[in-house]
Amino acid sequence: MKYSALKGVHDIFPPDIYTWQRVEEVVENVFSAYGFQELRAPVIESTEIFIRSIGETTDIVEKEMYTFPDKAGRRITLRPEGTAPAVRCYVEHHLYNLPSPQKFFYSGPMFRYERPQAGRFRQFFQIGAEAFGVAEPKIDAEILSMLRLLFERLGLQGLNFEVNSIGCEKCRPGYRKALIDFFSDKLDGFCLDCKRRYDQNPLRILDCKVEACVKLRADAPRVTDFLCDECKEHFNTFLSYLKSLDIPHIINPNMVRGLDYYTRTTFEVTCEDLGAQNAIAAGGRYDGLVEDFGGPPTPAIGFAVGMERIVSLLKSSGGQHIPSPEVLIAAVGQSGEREGLVIANRLRDKGIWAELGYAGNSLKSQLRKADRLAAGYVLIIGDDEIASGRLKWKRLSDSSQGEIPIAEVYDFFK
Numbered sequence: 001m002k003y004s005a006l007k008g009v010h011d012i013f014p015p016d017i018y019t020w021q022r023v024e025e026v027v028e029n030v031f032s033a034y035g036f037q038e039l040r041a042p043v044i045e046s047t048e049i050f051i052r053s054i055g056e057t058t059d060i061v062e063k064e065m066y067t068f069p070d071k072a073g074r075r076i077t078l079r080p081e082g083t084a085p086a087v088r089c090y091v092e093h094h095l096y097n098l099p100s101p102q103k104f105f106y107s108g109p110m111f112r113y114e115r116p117q118a119g120r121f122r123q124f125f126q127i128g129a130e131a132f133g134v135a136e137p138k139i140d141a142e143i144l145s146m147l148r149l150l151f152e153r154l155g156l157q158g159l160n161f162e163v164n165s166i167g168c169e170k171c172r173p174g175y176r177k178a179l180i181d182f183f184s185d186k187l188d189g190f191c192l193d194c195k196r197r198y199d200q201n202p203l204r205i206l207d208c209k210v211e212a213c214v215k216l217r218a219d220a221p222r223v224t225d226f227l228c229d230e231c232k233e234h235f236n237t238f239l240s241y242l243k244s245l246d247i248p249h250i251i252n253p254n255m256v257r258g259l260d261y262y263t264r265t266t267f268e269v270t271c272e273d274l275g276a277q278n279a280i281a282a283g284g285r286y287d288g289l290v291e292d293f294g295g296p297p298t299p300a301i302g303f304a305v306g307m308e309r310i311v312s313l314l315k316s317s318g319g320q321h322i323p324s325p326e327v328l329i330a331a332v333g334q335s336g337e338r339e340g341l342v343i344a345n346r347l348r349d350k351g352i353w354a355e356l357g358y359a360g361n362s363l364k365s366q367l368r369k370a371d372r373l374a375a376g377y378v379l380i381i382g383d384d385e386i387a388s389g390r391l392k393w394k395r396l397s398d399s400s401q402g403e404i405p406i407a408e409v410y411d412f413f414k
């Protein structure tokens with residue numbers, strides 16, 4: 001019988017795993033400098049949490065959620081994104097009683113039942129961050145500068161920052177109405193999804209990728225023309241901070257994001273190298289969501305970074321680092337095998353990556369193995385070496401070689 005992984009999921013193993021680990025390490029360093037602390041939420045939640053937050057009429061909730069009843073008949077969903085669980089956690093544990101802002105980051109698998117295609121997975125990995133308790137646009141700018149630092153540290157180039165403000169509950173109804181009026185005589189030309197969106201959430205028509213819809217909305221009213229005074233000031237201050245921080249950006253008035261909970265600032269980071277599906281990070285404010293979850297009014301902002309895309313960018317730019325053992329111990333004869341095992345153990349105890357050759361392998365094949373592993377050194381140990389108390393060493397990079405007393409081998413690798 002042959003088994004294979006499910007459609008749309010993927011295994012991650014060496015050498016790719018090293019790129020994943022490097023990204024995670026840089027994320028932790030950069031995010032810590034901005035005061036974000038790690039949050040680990042479960043991958044399963046009550047279905048209701050996602051319907052309430054993401055929105056009943058969104059693609060995620062309508063088509064893409066992995067939802068199933070558990071044995072007690074509760075409706076469970078594999079998390080399709082990380083913001084709703086973070087908000088649930090923040091409210092459930094009364095973290096709003098702690099000093100603001102509370103800043104969290106997380107990484108892990110998310111699940112969406114999408115049609116598998118290049119770069120899209122049903123289990124995919126995201127790194128996300130959420131900051132609770134600050135309404136000022138300063139934190140919006142800090143978040144973008146954190147993302148810039150992250151991508152700079154990773155060595156990614158050709159990045160664009162797109163920003164927008166989609167207003168608040170005060171000014172959005174006016175914009176919604178203007179969109180409904182504008183689209184009212186164009187309905188026939190829209191795709192099926194947009195026809196439905198027209199009644200339920202006309203803003204989402206701005207998100208549609210279908211060419212006919214893109215054309216029909218070319219002259220649609222712009223959200224930035226409908227912002228109330230407070231939203232306008234918030235957006236302008238945010239833009240001025242971006243300028244102070246030298247973060248090049250463009251305003252994209254069509255960027256409304258596909259989720260219901262966003263308010264005011266939305267943003268996307270795109271990368272020219274990735275073609276059509278080029279967003280590598282996206283997020284925005286969700287000033288009303290904590291209250292929707294039963295907490296006190298709490299402004300908040302967050303984003304998610306798609307790991308698969310980052311890793312594929314780093315791989316294509318040759319940024320993949322593959323570690324190799326520092327030493328391979330090639331043993332000849334029974335006593336050599338035993339002594340080699342002991343030496344390897346002591347080296348490992350000091351944190352040195354040591355590999356062993358194995359019984360039945362000739363010295364020649366053990367040396368070949370050292371080459372294939374790109375080991376730094378080979379140590380050769382057999383009856384002669386044990387009798388003389390001296391080991392032969394060879395450095396593979398320049399073929400230099402020599403001898404050292406067995407007792408000094410640990411200092412040799414310091």
Ligand SMILES: [Zn+2]
Nearest residue numbers: 168171228231
């Ligand atoms: Zn407003």
Ligand SMILES: [Zn+2]
Nearest residue numbers: 191194208213
């Ligand atoms: Zn459409």
